[in-house]
Amino acid sequence: MKAKLPIIMLLATLTLGMAACSDDDTTTVCTDPALPNRCLDGTCQACCSDEHCGAEQMCRNNVCVEYCKEEEEDCSNDPGNCCLGLCCDVFTNKCLAECTADADCPALHPAVAFGADMKCDSGCCDFDNCQKDVDCPGGKVCFDGNCVTKPVCGDVDICRVLPESAVVKEGTTAQFAVTAYLKSGAVAPGMTFAWESDVPARAAVDAAGLVTGGNETGEALITARVAGCDITCTAETTNYANVASGTRVLVIDALTGAAVEGAVVEVGAEGPVNTDALGVAEFAAELSPANPAAELQFQVKVASNVGSHFIQVSALLRSAMRLSRSACLSSTRSAMACFESWAASPVGLSTWPGATMSYSPSRPIR
Numbered sequence: 001m002k003a004k005l006p007i008i009m010l011l012a013t014l015t016l017g018m019a020a021c022s023d024d025d026t027t028t029v030c031t032d033p034a035l036p037n038r039c040l041d042g043t044c045q046a047c048c049s050d051e052h053c054g055a056e057q058m059c060r061n062n063v064c065v066e067y068c069k070e071e072e073e074d075c076s077n078d079p080g081n082c083c084l085g086l087c088c089d090v091f092t093n094k095c096l097a098e099c100t101a102d103a104d105c106p107a108l109h110p111a112v113a114f115g116a117d118m119k120c121d122s123g124c125c126d127f128d129n130c131q132k133d134v135d136c137p138g139g140k141v142c143f144d145g146n147c148v149t150k151p152v153c154g155d156v157d158i159c160r161v162l163p164e165s166a167v168v169k170e171g172t173t174a175q176f177a178v179t180a181y182l183k184s185g186a187v188a189p190g191m192t193f194a195w196e197s198d199v200p201a202r203a204a205v206d207a208a209g210l211v212t213g214g215n216e217t218g219e220a221l222i223t224a225r226v227a228g229c230d231i232t233c234t235a236e237t238t239n240y241a242n243v244a245s246g247t248r249v250l251v252i253d254a255l256t257g258a259a260v261e262g263a264v265v266e267v268g269a270e271g272p273v274n275t276d277a278l279g280v281a282e283f284a285a286e287l288s289p290a291n292p293a294a295e296l297q298f299q300v301k302v303a304s305n306v307g308s309h310f311i312q313v314s315a316l317l318r319s320a321m322r323l324s325r326s327a328c329l330s331s332t333r334s335a336m337a338c339f340e341s342w343a344a345s346p347v348g349l350s351t352w353p354g355a356t357m358s359y360s361p362s363r364p365i366r
Contacts, residue, residue, distance in 0.1 A: 030044035032044060034046060037052050039062065045062035046062055046063050046064055047059035047062055047063065047064050048062065052064065060083075067081075068081050068082060068083040068084070069081050069082050069083060069086075069088075069095045070082075070083050070086070070095060071083075071086055071094075071095055071096065071097070072094050072095065072096070073094065073095050074093060074094060075088035075089075075093060075094060075095050076088075076093035079093075082095035083095065085097065085098055086098060087099070087122075087123040087124040087125075088124065089109075089124065089125070090124065090125075090126050091109060091112055096108065098123030098124070099120035099123060099124065099125050100120065100123075101120050102118065102119050102120050104120055104125070105118035105119070105120060105125035106118070108125055109125055113148075113182075113184065113186040114127075114143075114146070114148040114149065116149070117140065117146070117147065117148045117149055127145075127146035127147055127148065128140075128146070128147040129145055129146060129147070130142035130145060130146065130147050131145070133190070135147070141189050141190030142189075143187075143189030143190065144189075148189055148190075150189065150190040150191075151180075151182060151188045151189070151190070151191070153226070153228060153229035153230070153231070155182050155183065155188065156180050156181070156182060156183075156188050156191065156226060156229060156231055157181055157182060157183045157231075158180070158181050158231065158233065159178055159179065159180040159181065159191075159193070159224060159226055159231055159232070159233040160178065160179055160181070160233050161176050161177070161178045161209075161222065161224050161233050161234060161235040162176070162177055162178075162179075162235075163176070163235065164235050164236070165235060165236040165237070165238070165258065166211065166235070166236075166237050166238075167237075167238050167239075167240075167259075168203060168211060168212070168213035168237060168238070168239050168240075169213050169239070169240045169241075169242070170213045170214060170215055170239065170240065170241045170242045171212070171213060171242075172212070172213050173210055173211060173212050173213070174210075174211045174237065175209060175210050175211075176195075176205070176209040176210075176211060176222060176224070176235055177209060178193050178209060178224040178233060180193075180226050180231070191226055191227070192226075192227040193209075193224045193225060193226060193227060194207075194224070194225045194227055195207060195208075195209050195222065195223070195224055195225075196222075196223050196225075197211070197220050197221070197222055197223075197237075198220055198221045198223070199214075199216070199218065199219075199220040199221075200214065200220075201214045201215065201216040202214050202216045202217070202218045202219065202220040202237070202239040203220035203222065203237040203239050205222050209222075209224065211237055213239040213240070213241075214239055214241070215241050215242070216239070216241055217239060217240050217241045217278065217280075218238070218239065218278070219236060219237065219238050219239075219278070220236075220237045220238075220239065221234055221235075221236060221237075222234060222235045222236070222237055238259060238278060240278070240280070245284075246282060246283055246284045247282070247283045247284075248280055248281070248282050248283075249265045249275075249280070249281045249282075249283070250278075250279055250280055251263045251265070251275050251279045251281070258279075259275070259277065259278050259279030259280075260275060260279050261274075261275055261276060261277050261278075261279060262274055262275060263275040263279070263281075265281040270283045270284065271283070
């Protein structure tokens with residue numbers, strides 16, 4: 001038994017030694033007032049954890065320091081309180097590594113377009129801010145409030161005109177807009193465009209993309225070209241000239257503006273007439289001041305092979321008279337539904353193959 005005693009004493013000593021290394025150990029006292037806390041490594045330090053510091057402090061490298069936000073922490077409510085070596089990033093609102101030079105910014109923000117235009121200011125990457133092009137130095141352009149370098153033709157991939165199609169009548173207008181895109185898919189800022197129409201008599205277009213309906217019925221192709229580049233994009237316009245005599249009925253898809261070809265139209269005793277590729281059916285019957293009490297029955301039927309449309313029907317009269325009428329949709333698949341409208345505002349009704357829309361004046365032209 002005596003031979004085993006030193007081993008037992010040695011185990012007891014090891015056990016006491018391990019306890020002495022615990023945090024806030026009470027068996028070993030740290031006597032230096034500046035280093036009052038004994039840490040897990042057995043050393044006495046100013047702090048071992050945040051609990052040893054004040055309410056607005058935290059323990060970093062065993063020293064109590066003023067509280068700050070660490071890397072990847074949200075700093076949107078306190079952008080000036082990122083820890084040393086970090087910056088509150090203006091793009092993510094997170095504390096990220098500081099930059100030391102402008103050249104650091106593209107690598108620190110690879111997902112930000114035009115990163116080469118950013119500047120390193122007080123450790124943070126950001127653009128020169130602007131409201132218009134003249135606010136930007138060195139020929140840069142103002143884009144989304146930032147001064148960026150205007151792309152060259154080789155950077156631009158495509159352009160796109162919106163809307164893709166429009167319907168106008170003689171003397172009325174439709175506004176088109178165009179945007180150019182970089183190969184990355186980002187918008188190409190600062191680009192200018194030249195506009196042209198292949199048939200100005202049907203649809204003329206000005207330098208701002210405003211199309212005006214001409215005196216010739218038909219389609220016209222509107223083209224926008226990126227200035228100085230061989231990059232173009234197009235949109236289609238359908239124009240309806242004023243009616244010289246009689247009555248023209250126009251049937252279009254109200255959602256897309258596309259003409260509905262093949263709709264069967266009857267006006268009074270005339271018809272039926274199928275709409276052409278422009279959605280037009282023309283009739284000799286006429287509402288005019290010479291015939292103020294005229295009562296014409298409009299009936300439009302979408303053939304079964306045309307497909308479903310939400311359509312508008314307009315009676316384009318020679319004179320600019322207004323006609324109050326009720327518009328009713330009847331079908332074996334639906335109860336009768338009636339709507340009141342003026343000729344100046346085409347009636348829109350949901351329809352499907354085989355549906356019929358009827359139009360009757362509720363009172364004469366006035």
